[in-house]
Amino acid sequence: MNDQNSIVEFRGVSKVYPNGKKALEDFNLTVHPGEFICFIGTSGGGKTTALRMINRMLESSSGQVLVEGKNIMDQDPIDLRRHIGYVIQNIGLIPHMTIEENICLVPKLLKWPAEKRAARARELIKMVEMPEEFLQRYPHEISGGQQQRIGVIRALAANQKIMLMDEPFGALDPVTRQKLQELVHYLQKDLKKTIIMVTHDMDEAISLATRIVIFDNGHIIQSAPPQEILQHPANDFVRDLIGEERLNEAQVTLATAQSVMLTRPISTTAEISLEKALAKMNHHHIDSLIVVDGDQHLIGELDIAQVIAHRNKLDLRVADIMGPAPQTVFDTDLLSSVYQIIIKRRLKYMPVVNHDRQIVGIITRSSLAKVLYDYVWGQEELEHERSDRHD
């Protein structure tokens, strides 16, 4: 059962520290080339342990870790580490080496010729938009954000395919952090690096990761793309970790028409008389009816105004006077786009259809109001909590 398409794979890995603490238990994870994995969770949850096992900075108590299909225990740890990029929070640039020497550390260990190393250093510093003169400076002569940018490019100087990052941007201010996030995003997206990053910043994980792996107590709680985690948090732990605010926001921005529509809309067939249609409207306290055929396909719309106009001929059939079918949305459409259409066109409601174009529900202005209310109400709840804490 060798997954040919994996670049890093954990197979039933456990790690027990000498003091008996279990950092990881029966941990399984397959990382595919080009993925951006974020490990997130409580401290002591095992995320850093798992990360450091990939380049044998820690060794598993049982189970196997495979890098590019090969068991890492069969490889020389020194050689393994030289082929995996490693970035840590405190940067770890060597203070008595110039920026160039720092960038070329691994290429030098791999015995690249001097000209090739120098060319690589110039190429990389250009990539992070820093002047070439910086190559001759020492780490303490450049800013913290610049140092960490060097830390990041140092980890790929020898064309490493995999980059491990342990809370790389935790100590940086928000503006600098964002720039670095853009850089690593570029590395993954355009240079096709496989990045595995430990972070405690949920926003960072959501914006960068192609998959978020949530840790608690040495176990994976959930492993899924950010959208899925936001929409379907596995349990309360994940919900807490994401935070009420983000969940509410996600509910609005990521919710689909299906999640808020009213199911079983009041509809009618085209064959019944106006009298019966009017009775139906009255019974359900509504002012219009959607008209469907036998297969639940939308064929038209009957408004109370049309009925009034024909109030003397109530024996007519609906089909004789109904208007054209109103605009519809798919049940998988994002609520945000539905919302825009309803507001801009001043529609009272929109029928929701599935991909066979059958009616499955409707969204009314009042259902939007409810979503918005839930969102605002959720926010206020948080505000209250916050002000409570200040008191």
Add this chain to the structure above:
Amino acid sequence: MKEVIGMISFLNEYGSDLLLKTWEQLYISLISLGAGIVVAVPLGILLTRFPKTAKVVIAIASMLQTVPSLALLALMIPIFGIGKFPAIVALFIYSLLPILRNTYIGMEGVDPVLLDSAKGMGMTGWQRVWQISLPQALPVIMAGIRLSAVYLIAWATLASYIGAGGLGDFIFNGLNLYQPDLIIGGTIPVSILALLTDFLLSKLERRLTPVNLREEGEDDEN
């Protein structure tokens, strides 16, 4: 004027002898110091790999340090006889502790984060010692060497007692003959030698200090 004339006549009488003794003093100290560095620095580095042994070894070195210097010199006589060699051995033993302890502390004091990232990038143990720990620990190691150097130059005076020569000859002669000029004439060169050595070593220390640990304004001296 009188003092100047006195000094000139002293130098006339003892000048060449003074130079010879100063030279003896210097080379006894420097040979012991050199031997101390050659033994204590690698030992200190090695000990960082065996923290438990390190405690024992440093305790032994501290114990040797507490033996009175004159007694240590005297103890050398039954083993090595008299002359320069036993003096050098005794001084060498004294040089060990400050250098050993500072090497150990300096190496241990290197930022673990730095070593972790170096290891994570695939540096071997010795590469980390040579390229990271040692350069970062050099200022502390150098401080130990300077301390040893000043002590050894001062204590080498006592070596005259076991027939090693040096400026101690002047001082002890002065004591025996009640001739203060001999005592002063021997003491001043010792102090000058100690200060000069300390100064030169401090220059060396600055050159060896990694750029990140240098204080402001020192950069332009190079």
